[in-house]
Amino acid sequence: MTPTSGPDWAGVRSRFAAASRFAYLDLARKALLPDTVRRATDEWLADVDETGGRRAFSMAEIEAARADVARVWGAPADRLAFVKNTSEGINIVALGLDWRPGDNLVISTEEHENNTFPWRPLAERGVELRIARAGPDGTVPVDAYRELVDARTRVVAVAWVTYGIGHRADLAAFAELCRGRGILLVVDAVQGLGILADPIAGLGADVVAAGGHKAQFSLAGAGIFHVSDRALDRLRPPYAAKFSFATLDRTxxxxxxxxxxxxxxxxxxxxxxxxxxxxxxxxxEEWGRAHVEARIRALTDRLIDGARRLGLRVATPVEWPRRAGIVSFDPGGRDADRLEALLAEDGVRAAAKDGRIRAAPHVYNDEADIDRFLDRLAFHLRRNATAAEAAQ
Structure with a gap:
């Protein structure tokens, strides 16, 4: 591998056993796991068997992991906490701020449940949840949030990349909106981290939360929570335990x-x-975050170009700065759930989301996967159309 050529993507693909069994375009739900995961799990279990877990249950190993994970994703290690998932990170903010009756926060109609439900109980404390509405194209511009913030806004929470159509937020513009008003910018990064090359610390966010089970290629239940210097002392930990304090003196x-x-x-x-x-x-880190982003851009470009040739409407923004790894297709009034099932029968894994078909590739995919998805999708749409005409 050289810096200019990037990794051998065929070799990378071979490290994901499931990639040879079907065309898996459902990263936005869960990732396929590489051989690294099996080796790491075996290594961890072997240490438990052989030493009783001297390394497997070592806090020194946790700190070494923190240093490596923080470096790879571009964050200071002392501002990175290990959490279970995105929703735990969002809950830390929801429970940790000193909310007062009359305060408010702003989210949008396009947020995932994990950046929606954690805020709901705040209504019991007199906090108003304001919701920015998507425009006709399904995206929510910064101006839609700007219209809702005021002197009592404490938080703006936004997905880096929306789970549905895959719209990438202009986080620099959100940071500018929030910073001068003392508002905390909270970013659900689970659909962007490991796909886009931007370092966490460069996003301009006060909090970044992401579960590890998508493009971090981790296990469910292992995610990250990044907090900025500005937010650290404003977020009171909602729970307390041994490592929450600067001392282990129980007295x-x-x-x-x-x-x-x-x-x-x-x-x-x-x-x-x-x-x-x-x-x-x-x-x-071996592959290089920039190489990963370039590969996913190329695969999603192929998806979009192929869909256009087939006459399919793409709901996802076309310009790369406004999207990432998700491409969402309008099935033209067909039942998206039925299409998902039919594609699965053909060995193609995609998802039905909000009445559309969502495809999300990663580095374990190749051009043949993309072409297979487009071919089978077109086939089922044509067959569906023919059946509908015959029924008239």
Whole structure:
């Protein structure tokens, strides 16, 4: 591999056993897992068997993982906490701010449930949830949020990449909107991290939360929570446990909180999940984040171009700065759930979302996967149309 040529993508694909069995275009739900995960799991279990888990249950290994994971994804290690998933990270903010009756926060109609439901209980505390509406194209511009913020807005929460049509938010514009008003910018990054090359610390966000089970190639239950210097002391940890504090003195009546993101970690960490997460991050580092982004851009370009040739309407924005790894297709009034099932019977895995067909490739896909998806989708749409005409 050279910096200009990038990885051998066929070799990368061979590391994902399931990639040879079907065309898997459902990263936006869950990722296929590479051989790295099996090796890491075996290594972890072997240490438990051979030493009783000296390394497997070692906090020194957790800190080594924190350093590696933070470096790979572009964040300071002392501002990165290990959490279970995106929703846990969002809940830390929802429960940790000193909300007052009359405060408000702004999300949009296009947010995933995990960036919607954690905010709902705040209504019981007199906090208003304001919702920016999507325009006719399914995207929510920054101006739609700007119209809703005021002097009592405490949080703007936005997906880096929306789970439905895959619209990429202009996070620089959101950061500009929030920073001058003292608003915390909270980013659900699960559909962008590991796909886009931007470092976490360069997003301009106060909080970045992402589960690890998509493009981080980790296990479910192992994710990350990044907090900015500006937000650290504004977010009171909603729970407390051994590593939340700067001391282990159990007789201290008022222990100081840990001075960094450790304060958001409670009790035993997900030792196995973080062990895997570290090895998968190092694998991505070998490939290079920029190379990964370029590969996904090329595959999604092929999806969009192929769909246009077939006369399909693409709901996802076409310009690369406005999208990432998700491409969403309008099935022309056909039942998207039925199409998902038919594609699965053909060995093509995609998803029905919000009445559309959503395809999300990653580096384990190749051009043949894209072409197979387009061919089978076109076939089922034609067959459906023919059946409808015959029924008239």
């Amino acid at each position: 201290d009546p008022a222990p100081a909180r840990a001075p960094d993101a450790h304060r958001y970690e409670y009790g035993n960490p997900n030792f196995l999940g973080i062990w895997v997460q570290r090895r998968s991050a190092l694998m991505v």
